[in-house]
Amino acid sequence: MLPILLAFATATLPAISLPADGPLAIRAKFVWTGGGRVLENATVVISGGRIQAVGTDIAIPEGAELIEHDGYLTAGMIALHGATGAVGETQDSTRTVMPEARVGLALDGRARDFGLLRDAGITSILVTPDASGVTGGTSALVKTLDGIVLRDPAHLSLVFSTDALSSNREPTSKSGALALLNALFTEPRGVAAEARSGKLPCLFEVREREDVGRALAFAAEHELVGTLHGAWLSGEMSGAIAKSGLSVIVPVLGVGTPKRVLDAVARLEKDGIVFGFGLDAPWNHADAMRFSAALCVRAGLGRQAAWQGLTANAAKIAGAAARTGRIERGLDADLCLWSGDPLDLASRASLVIIGGQPVSMNGAASAAKESQR
Amino acid sequence: MHTNVGWLALVLAAGSAGAQEAAMPARETILVRAEHVIVRPGHVLDGAQVLVRDGRIVAVGTDLEAPEGARVIEGRWVCAGFIDPWSALGVGGDSIGEANATAATRTVDGLDPFNLDHLRREALRAGVTSARVQLGPQARIGGLGAVVRLAPGLAHEEFVVSDASNLWMTAGLSQPTGGQFIQASEGVQVQGPERTPDPFDRAEAVDRIVSLLQAGKNYLIAQNEHRHELEDWTKKIAEKDAELDKEFKKAKKDREKAQKDAEEKGKKFEEKKFKDEKKPQAPRFDEDNEVLARAIDGRIPLLVGAERAAEIRALLAGTKELGRLRLVIAGGSEAGSKAAELAERRIPVLVWPMPLGRVRPDELDGHDLSLAGRLASAGVQILLGSGGRDPAATRDLPLLAGLAIAHGLSRDDALEAVTIGAARALDVADRIGSIEAGKDADLIVLDGPPLETTTNVRFTISSGRVVVTPEN
Amino acid sequence: MTFLSVALVALSVAQDAEPRAWTIQVERVYTGTGRNLEKGLVLVSAGKISAVTPGAGEEDDRPNDVLKAYAVTAGLVDAGVRVTNWQSVEQSKEVTPHLRVADTLDPFALDWDRQLRGGVTTVLASPVDRNVIGGLSVVLKTGGPESIADRTVKADAVLRGSMGSEPSAGNHPAFGRPTDFFSRRPTTRMGVEWEWRNAFFDTALNLNEEDPGRATLVAALQGKLPIFIQAWTTQDIRTAVFLREEVESRPEFAAAGMNTPRFVIDAAAEAWKEPQLLARSQTPVVLPPFPTAGRTRENSQMAWNVAKVLKDAGVPFALSSHGSGDVEQRLANQAGYAMAGGLGFEDALAAVTSTPARLLGVEDRVGTLEVGKDADLVLWSGEPFQPGTRVVATIVDGVLRYEGWNAVQGAAIAR
């Protein structure tokens, strides 16, 4: 068995040519399992696209190739909001109520933009309907490789922000929009019925705190489950959100995001609300999601909480916790090797593995630089 | 009503309104002890101390003792406070939106020390102690930039490090928009060009810059010529006076002779009046050309916002002959193709390592986080800035630098870019940018190496005042 | 500047959410019931007014928190507050009786604080008058939990609509293919009036079974739900009154048992021109803010003695600031201007407290300073409604929601 020292791997993908299902072992200095555990000098064994074993004293199976990594190994990140692969296809602007529409069907799984996500260590993305109508249909969770579908439909999108309004078509008013949403659930059919029964979670699109209030009331009235996306200050209503049992998707927090917003995110953690991070790719850079998390950490959010928001909890919110988001026996081998601390923006995804397949090593060069430093 | 007043006086608790200025921490004598003192990138002293007195760094060494009554600050890493050479924090929102400035317009006239203190504090907590602010960053001409400190409540002299750090122009195209990623903060109205410029606009814009510089050059020449003429003239006058005194008789004779000749020839006699020789006229004073002349002469750097390859090419071509001009390219999304020339002509590039998404199809290709790394490895001097539009962005300069590092810039280059490199480029290296005796005491004490996102600033010292401590 | 921060301290005082037991100690208690006190105490507990007694409070030994001011009145009630965001009215139809303005309100909006600073504790929030029949307005407190539902005093309090040119403004006939619904909305006063009559008749004759708004219209025509009609000018006031009289007289409505609607004319700037009409038809009015140069919206003219004229004619009326945040336009100042127009203090007080409370059907909870009513109180630095007097504290449901901060003496209110 020949150990491949990543530091000396060339930057071209074929360098490590493995059969997709051949056993592979990765030994890394730090392994973040995503379950809140951090293992030192641990090994992860992969075969058949799945994680076979994780631990500090794992026997490396015969014939397995070994990757030694003097850095961090984590589960791949999951972007919770975006339109990658379906740009311009996620909303029919002439219809404001189209619950049965499925983003999953509009998706081009091989779009070039997925590569940008992979390179940044993002292994899955939740592609969501546009918020420019009252409801744009259902979202889908796909891997950033070959459009492998993890969950479709994933959520029913319901819009409570003023984005749903327009000055020259119904609805023009918040009350009008609410009336349409109520109509959807008075005698629910199709996806609405599934949502009503709790089988299909809802994606509540909100912006202002007032929208959050309206969404929570609506969820309570119709007994809906799901997640709130888009409100910067949702954390300031964490009390009410915790009661509702909904989770939260934190929208991209850009350069210069007000301290108040960052503090609000920290409150989500304090009140034990499950939250993840949105990206709105491709309109935002793939690194923007990790940037958001880093901002929050600098403002006091726990490191593990932040990281789980990027991986494990994101998987939960997307309804795929059983498939991805953690390094655990039986889960898909969606992994990322980091040149340094994943929450340090100066470090970089040096090897990304999806379903056991190395898909991106653009970072190898800089990884080498790091390890020589 | 009278009774009311009496009552007011009677009942109202006379608690003072307390409208005093925010208490600015006093200058102290401070000894900073640290495991590593980064004097300047590449030069690190281990187990060293820095002594600060009267707002200045008085000594840096490995064997300094705390003077009587000095405040001692312990830390792991110490380095110079970060400088954001492309910031909007400190200048009024109205100035950021200004579209009609001229070369002589001074950003220092638009400084706003009265608002956004909360953003200053956040920036200080992130280790950014000073910034170059610029009026009209989106305008064709932005006038003279200024370098200011970020500590709130400073007196003008201390607040302003340089009131003319550079001349600013843009080559037609505004910065890439960042989609949701850039949130212009409240009170800042940024007005870019009214429409997206087409290639002709860009060419036209560069031409305008070059012709402006030409005008400035001619003005400079004219001034120099005038100075010489004046000298000659005064010399000539002096000589003639002397001659007249010396040879008064001779002159008298000559005069009579000349008179006679004239009469004989029946001509009208004309007195020679050498004193009437016109005093050479000074070239008409022009405040804008004054500034341009300074730039041509290399007395202040010229920062030009240019993103597209075409603009940069034209700009480099148009400024070749201006030997003393100190050009800095800001933005430079597509400067890669010209890296060699930039390196060879020692033209720094002020990069904006902003993770921008695909807003317009061309932007992602144009704006790439690896830019800084690529240029640096080609030998171009790199500066890193937060974009000069959103005052809140300055706080995140260290994070942006981190992104640049992740995408190929070396840590030392990055650190240099936000400290001494920026200081040099803006002619304030004699005061800030590194930890050397004699410089202003702008330094930060960290619990880890600088520019790592996970590193926290424990103390920030701005001109000898401890403005950030772990407590506040 | 710490200047702000000092002010902030004052604001933060207003953050404590728990109703406290207060003893309010004043030179003047204006109860609004005609029985006023010099040197009186108002006691508050559990969010209600527990006692109103004479006395200076020196011998008072209760554990209550003490607030001192020159005068105290009941919290002001504004029956004409406009919700000025455009998302508050569904313009895809011009008659939307069933839509609730409550669904469009933002509990975090700054307007609530502005109202509190002006001493207004209860408001009728109505949508922008872009629709003929805009929908159901809500009566709610200006201070309280950050949730509209929790602040509501009376949901679906009144049906809100408008006469005049505002609902038709901006609409246009379609030349060629219509691009939006504005081309099928009324474009004239008469069109607007027709929409009203049409809605009423359809309801009476049951031609609108499918219409989600029918139930609301039925309730309104049966008089279970007051109808607030905006009508600035004389012609619009007349139109509204005549419309009501038509409903009362036509057999169709009698047959359907829908002939007893209760109208309130809102923004009746020119009410002074025909007080007798209003008196005869016993139509209450809500007056708009006083204009500073004669004319106001819809080019109507509002005389400064309009309140006095209505008083003398026996027409019930309320004053309104339309929710203005401007200091010189606040409701308290409107009361002052009415006094400048000849109205007495007690009548002015009633016009901004008990009368609007009655028009909104919430007089059992707010509007007067009486034992058992909600502890909505305004503390004044001097005689109320004088420009030289300011609100120094506003209490809503026993919670100190606004504490004025005094530039000169620090805290404007003594404890």
Place this chain on the structure above:
Amino acid sequence: MTTTMKRATCAATLTAAFLSLSPEARAGDGRLAIKVGRIVTLAGPDIENGTIYIEGGRIVSVGTDGGRWDAEVIDHPELTAFPGWVEAHSTRGMDRPNENIEVAPFLDVRDSIDPINFYFEDCLRQGVLAINVQQGNLCAIGGQGRVVKPFGLTIEDMTLRPSSGLKIAIARPGRSRALQAQAVRRAFRDLRQHLEKLVQDKKEGKDTARREALFQGRDPDKDENKKGRAMEGNAPWKVANLESIPRGEVDEKQEPLLRLVEGKMMAFVACDGAISVVQALDIARENGFLANTVLVLDGDAWKAADRIAEAGVPVVLAPQLLHVDRDPITGKEVETFVPGIFREKKVRFALQSLNSSAQSLWFQAATCVGYGIPRDEAIAAATKVPADILRLGDRLGSIEKGKDGNILLLNGDPLAVTTSVQFVVLDGNVVYDRSKDVRVRQILEGVEQPNASAVDSGDGDDVDPHSGASKGGDKKSGASDKKKD
């Protein structure tokens, strides 16, 4: 700057009626005794049942002594006598408040003031008896203002003090303060260069300046024009040998600016914010007219109160006495009561009335009392202080022997909302009698006038100094529909 005839005429009809109601107005010899229940002198204690004697337009005595046979007597025991209010700065009452020349110190509001403008009528009605009319802020250096009385058919009748000061604006809509400051500085540099050129040309024996003067219609040989004068004042920069220049040869466009720099003219510097204040004070220092500078404040200018206090200049406050800021962290509104700040910093401040017919200076003073400013100080801020700022302290601001015979007769407390001006005595003449005031009846009782629309909607003079845009009469009620935050 021409008067728009249409409005002038319809205005004339009304004002004519207005004048005719006061025959005393033309009793020029004006020996007048005013007996009232109470005299608020603002110069010592109030006097109960007192009498004010006015002769030749001046107050000759104030006291409690009995009748005098030779004077015409106004006897109103139920009324209170009060000195006139003083408006320290106003951009109303003009045909148009702005001239679109950036640097125009040579302009004079004299040419724009419209004596029959309704604004002056309102002033009389509200008891504002002296108004400093300045041009608007759409300029760098604007024209010269003038202090006028709100009564008189010609501007000369009205004038209390001509060229009361230059308007300088360190803020202009759609332009950054930096650029505006640059423009103002340029104006002063041009002045300096102009003077230096005059001196230089004189040395070289050119007579261009002289010819220009003749061209501008000044005779440089007239004695006062002929004599030169060394540059006075305390500007840090001086032009040497200015005495060699006949003053008549100084360009008329520059001359008022020279007077400003020499301290012979006042400057009313408009600052729309704290940044502008810094610039204003710097520019005033650079050119030596700090001593004769008055800042006209707006926006968050109060944040620079410390610097203003340090500079020791008086200020005229914006009509909005409460400045509302958003707290940057909580986003909540924070009200700041501006006069309170300046009182605490011991800066002399004068009040400006709102641009409305209803809420005049008395309303502003009352608001100040409401926010805790002692009553006497609040009233002074609209009487004594502005009078002093306008250098008319010896004539206005109180009821005292020797001062102008300007008296208001009020039916109650000067600051009460129910109080109104019953009579106005100006220079010893009764020029206003509320019982005969047509427009009051119209506003109060809605008595329609034939030209009512002109009266009500025609407030073309009602101009916001910052935009120069006209706010119609319905502005105030419109404010109630302001968009939600």
